Each structure stands twice: as C-alpha cells, then as structure tokens.
Amino acid sequence: MALFAIGAASAEISDVDTSDWLNITINNISFQIPPEYEGGRCESDFYLKDNVFTFGLVTLEDDKSLRQNYGYESTLDELYDVEEMEIDGHNAVAFYSHRSIVDHDVTYLYFESNKTFYALSYDGNEVNDTMKKIVSYSPKSEFSKEKFDEKLNKMQDDYIEEQMEYEEAYAYEEGYRNGYSQGSMSHRNSHDDYFAYYLFYKLGQRSR
Numbered sequence: 001m002a003l004f005a006i007g008a009a010s011a012e013i014s015d016v017d018t019s020d021w022l023n024i025t026i027n028n029i030s031f032q033i034p035p036e037y038e039g040g041r042c043e044s045d046f047y048l049k050d051n052v053f054t055f056g057l058v059t060l061e062d063d064k065s066l067r068q069n070y071g072y073e074s075t076l077d078e079l080y081d082v083e084e085m086e087i088d089g090h091n092a093v094a095f096y097s098h099r100s101i102v103d104h105d106v107t108y109l110y111f112e113s114n115k116t117f118y119a120l121s122y123d124g125n126e127v128n129d130t131m132k133k134i135v136s137y138s139p140k141s142e143f144s145k146e147k148f149d150e151k152l153n154k155m156q157d158d159y160i161e162e163q164m165e166y167e168e169a170y171a172y173e174e175g176y177r178n179g180y181s182q183g184s185m186s187h188r189n190s191h192d193d194y195f196a197y198y199l200f201y202k203l204g205q206r207s208r
Contacts, residue, residue, distance in 0.1 A: 012180045027059040027116060032138050034130055052121045053102045057134070060117040063155065069119055070152060071159020075095075084189045087111065087132045089140030089192075091148040094127050107131075112148055113138035 021032040024047050033047070033055075040049035049055040061067040073079070073095045081096040092111035099106045104124035111118055112134075120134060143151065 053106050056121045058119045067155045088136035112141045115142040126196045
C-alpha cells in the first residue's frame with residue numbers, strides 16, 4: 001500500500017489556445033476540453049474518452065464516491081509520486097502512477113470547485129498547462145487549503161479503515177471454511193447463509 005507525503009508546488013498557467021476547444025457540462029458546471037478528447041461519453045456526472053486511463057473527468061459529489069476514488073488512488077501500489085498545487089484558485093493534488101493494466105503512466109488530478117470534488121485522469125506523467133486550463137474553467141475553490149487537506153486526509157483514513165475491515169471479514173471467512181469444513185452439510189449451510197449476509201452487508205458498505 002503506497003502512502004506519500006504531499007509537497008507543495010505552484011502551478012501557474014501559461015497561455016493556451018482554446019479557440020477550438022469543446023464545451024462539456026459535468027455536474028451542471030461548464031468545462032472546456034481539447035479536441036483530441038472529442039467523442040467521449042458524456043453523462044450528468046462524468047465525461048469519459050475510451051477509459052479513465054486515457055481521459056476522464058468525474059464528479060465526486062459525496063463522501064462515499066470521494067472516499068472510494070481518492071482513497072484507492074492515494075494507496076495504490078503503482079503510485080510513484082504525489083504533488084499538491086494551486087491552479088488558478090483551485091486547491092489540487094496530483095497522483096502519478098504507472099498502470100500495468102494499460103502499460104503507461106496515468107495522472108489523477110483531484111481538485112475542489114464550489115465545494116465539490118472532481119477527478120481529472122489522463123494518460124500522462126505531469127500536470128501540464130493544458131490540464132491546468134481544464135481545471136481553471138470551473139468555479140474557484142470554496143475550501144481553504146487547511147479544509148481541503150483535512151477533507152482528503154479523512155477520506156484516505158476512512159478508506160484504509162474500510163479495507164482493514166474487509167480484510168478481517170475475508171480472514172474470518174477463510175478461518176470459518178477451514179474450521180468447519182468437516183461439519184455436517186446442513187450445519188455448514190446455515191452458517192454459510194449467515195456469513196454470506198454478513199459479507200454482502202460489508203461489501204455493500206464499500207461499494208460506490
């Protein structure tokens with residue numbers, strides 16, 4: 001499980017020609033994106049070109065979605081660097097990882113706009129001026145830097161705690177299967193049904 005300290009960095013935006021950029025609406029907020037990402041799937045809460053490892057802009061509108069998304073990326077084994085920055089009035093943090101599933105680097109850029117968190121993900125290993133410009137189109141941060149950090153740290157802690165609970169449930173299941181494998185079929189079925197309900201409940205807590 002990867003855990004990285006966050007270092008501060010500035011993120012000034014140089015001039016970017018956006019004359020041919022496309023308008024998209026995510027969570028009732030208007031964004032602009034470069035034409036190379038045209039033709040993606042656009043829903044009320046996300047825009048996706050091919051997959052999240054190519055280009056994605058997703059609304060993390062509640063603690064559950066933020067916890068699962070941010071918590072997962074912030075503890076990923078393939079994560080190799082993290083950088084915190086301010087982008088044109090937006091608090092932001094970037095995670096850089098090499099994803100074996102697609103065999104290329106992926107950046108996840110989390111930022112807050114008008115008290116809502118977003119995840120901008122793409123094929124690349126830096127937060128360049130183009131990506132900064134995408135972020136700049138949304139309303140500026142409502143959270144202070146302190147509140148931004150506090151929120152994300154809590155989401156990471158809560159995610160880790162959930163993972164530990166899942167691991168404990170899995171260990172309990174394995175121990176039960178090994179310990180009761182010689183019991184009567186009817187007795188085992190009764191306990192298996194109860195444990196299946198327990199697992200369903202725990203997994204339901206972790207699902208998005």
